[in-house]
Amino acid sequence: MSDSPSIFSRIVAREIPADIVFENDEIIAFRDIAPQAPLHLLVVPKTDAYADVTELAAGDPQLLARLVATAKQLAEQHSQGEFRLVFNTGASAGQTIFHVHAHLLGGTLAEGTLA
Ligand code: 5GP
Numbered sequence: 001m002s003d004s005p006s007i008f009s010r011i012v013a014r015e016i017p018a019d020i021v022f023e024n025d026e027i028i029a030f031r032d033i034a035p036q037a038p039l040h041l042l043v044v045p046k047t048d049a050y051a052d053v054t055e056l057a058a059g060d061p062q063l064l065a066r067l068v069a070t071a072k073q074l075a076e077q078h079s080q081g082e083f084r085l086v087f088n089t090g091a092s093a094g095q096t097i098f099h100v101h102a103h104l105l106g107g108t109l110a111e112g113t114l115a
Pocket residue numbers: 007016018019030031032033034042087088094095096097098115
């Protein structure tokens with residue numbers, strides 16, 4: 001990770017406001033500032049140790065599993081329970097924040113939406 005805290009670490013620290021819908025000791029979830037679906041949450045491990053999902057899967061697969069379980073729970077609470085989970089991985093794939101995060105997309109998606 002870079003030396004400066006990521007936007008998501010700053011949300012965790014309450015330095016940047018966000019519409020937080022879930023938080024525990026290791027995961028936070030909040031509404032994306034530019035939603036691309038009726039439900040568009042970002043589900044984020046609080047640690048900034050992993051830049052993307054491949055690093056998280058290799059470094060802490062149990063945390064990745066808990067993140068997916070959290071996404072399922074949030075989709076049940078905030079949408080109809082079925083959902084799309086997107087991990088943009090790499091700049092050319094659309095990743096702009098290099099602090100691993102899942103896009104949780106629910107509701108009726110626009111054709112071609114990939115977050
Ligand atoms: P990425 O492009 O890295 O996969 O996803 C980053 C996401 O973070 C984008 O969907 C973008 O809209 C969202 N985002 C960027 N800055 C902020 C912010 O300050 N607050 C919130 N809630 N979302 C943000």
